[in-house]
Amino acid sequence: MVIKEEEQASSQPEEQTTSGKDTSENLPTVLDAPYFGRTARIVGSWESVDASGTPHEKNKRGELGKPLYNWYMNRVADDALARTAFPQSAADKRNTLQQVVSRAAKGDVNPDKFEVTDAKALSKHIKRVSEHLGAHVVGIAAVHPSMLYSGSRYPDDGTGATDAARGIKQGPDDMATKYPYAICLSTVWDYNMVQAHRHHIGDHSYHFSQSRLQLIYANLAAYIRELGYEAVQNRAQPMPTALAAGIGELGRNGMVITEKYGARIHLGDPILTNMPLVADKPIDIGVDDFCKVCRKCATTCPTNSITMDDKVVHNGVEKYKINWETCYRLRAYVMEFWEVCMSCVTVCPYTKPKVWWHQLTIGTLRRTPYALRPMLVRGLKFLDDKVWGTVPRKRVKWLTYDSGIKPVKKPRDQAVASVARSNGANGTNGTNGAHANGASANGHGEAPDPSEKMGYYYPLKENTRRFEIMEERAKRSK
Numbered sequence: 001m002v003i004k005e006e007e008q009a010s011s012q013p014e015e016q017t018t019s020g021k022d023t024s025e026n027l028p029t030v031l032d033a034p035y036f037g038r039t040a041r042i043v044g045s046w047e048s049v050d051a052s053g054t055p056h057e058k059n060k061r062g063e064l065g066k067p068l069y070n071w072y073m074n075r076v077a078d079d080a081l082a083r084t085a086f087p088q089s090a091a092d093k094r095n096t097l098q099q100v101v102s103r104a105a106k107g108d109v110n111p112d113k114f115e116v117t118d119a120k121a122l123s124k125h126i127k128r129v130s131e132h133l134g135a136h137v138v139g140i141a142a143v144h145p146s147m148l149y150s151g152s153r154y155p156d157d158g159t160g161a162t163d164a165a166r167g168i169k170q171g172p173d174d175m176a177t178k179y180p181y182a183i184c185l186s187t188v189w190d191y192n193m194v195q196a197h198r199h200h201i202g203d204h205s206y207h208f209s210q211s212r213l214q215l216i217y218a219n220l221a222a223y224i225r226e227l228g229y230e231a232v233q234n235r236a237q238p239m240p241t242a243l244a245a246g247i248g249e250l251g252r253n254g255m256v257i258t259e260k261y262g263a264r265i266h267l268g269d270p271i272l273t274n275m276p277l278v279a280d281k282p283i284d285i286g287v288d289d290f291c292k293v294c295r296k297c298a299t300t301c302p303t304n305s306i307t308m309d310d311k312v313v314h315n316g317v318e319k320y321k322i323n324w325e326t327c328y329r330l331r332a333y334v335m336e337f338w339e340v341c342m343s344c345v346t347v348c349p350y351t352k353p354k355v356w357w358h359q360l361t362i363g364t365l366r367r368t369p370y371a372l373r374p375m376l377v378r379g380l381k382f383l384d385d386k387v388w389g390t391v392p393r394k395r396v397k398w399l400t401y402d403s404g405i406k407p408v409k410k411p412r413d414q415a416v417a418s419v420a421r422s423n424g425a426n427g428t429n430g431t432n433g434a435h436a437n438g439a440s441a442n443g444h445g446e447a448p449d450p451s452e453k454m455g456y457y458y459p460l461k462e463n464t465r466r467f468e469i470m471e472e473r474a475k476r477s478k
Ligand code: SF4
Pocket: 002, 253, 300, 301, 302, 303, 304, 305, 306, 322, 326, 327, 328, 330, 341, 342, 343, 344, 345
């Protein structure tokens, strides 16, 4: 699932609408607040997000309703590749790399500490090591309590013992003092595979990049410990930390948008460390200016979860606020056809191949004075619509999958069985429904004309209506 900015902060207090086009002039600045760039500014008092209030945690407690609970806790994917990609899709979670990595015991910190004489050189070295390990984007943030969860979702202090088990209570202020730096890494979703949004091809790009990222993080954390410093995860919120680390800017679609890869990046759990480093700064690639004009993600979103309106102030932060709940709830109703939507990632004009004209466009935008940017953005948006279309619908073929094949809904008894199977399936080798590919799995229909260039993508706004009907039925059944 695409983890959205809002999903990090679902338990937060009131919001207020900001008026006008540029709110920077009519809102106060909070003096000791960290700077997250132009797209998300702290303008009022904030509270650290309670980790137990994030969507997956709420869902695990059954607070988001039965369909979503079953989607998260009791599903087994029909697709064998999907069952190895993500623990929640697996019949036997031990078949997923993510499960193996996240459950592995952490090593000790080397008592023979490497003496740091040049923090700048060490920061550069850590970035090069991260890239060697496979990270596509790397940044270092100066930690501020506003970036940290209150409480931890999966406590990790490098010893395998939880804070609670050792009677330790460390709030965001303590953690920010103890670990002044956060290292943010990301892997990217393959550009061509992401064109198959709302399709298993896109799912595989998403989930396997997540597996790779976990492995990279585990490798880097181990290296930091071997150098004699602590490396702690699962305490920093990925989005604000990534903004502070200069990974990208926050888009209207709730995703961090990077210079080279646009929105097609996976953010994992940043490493907090006491290693002396030099922090990076937030970047400006014109996302703030683009989002004011563009709205392609909001138009395309099948659940209307992305606002067409101006930014609002939510928990003291001025930003575009997505409706994380409607985005999240869709998943329970479409899992036979895809797992991760990603339409708002694919459609974003920043999500383009990493080629010279993409870099040139962003470079031009960045060098243009703020006052002239709206005019330039209108031209760029016009070109983007003409060349790339308003909705990406390219036919993608990958391995034996083909996004040109129309998905067909399975008979109800089969669909129910695929969810129910997991009750007795954990601990098995996952042979149930062992479809090897998307073409034969999930009741996908007949192959179309091989020369057809356009893929079949699950209907857009019709899908919204379907979702609403499902929601109404779910409410009635409560
Ligand atoms: S397009 Fe809408 S439903 Fe799909 S991931 Fe983005 S916000 Fe969620």
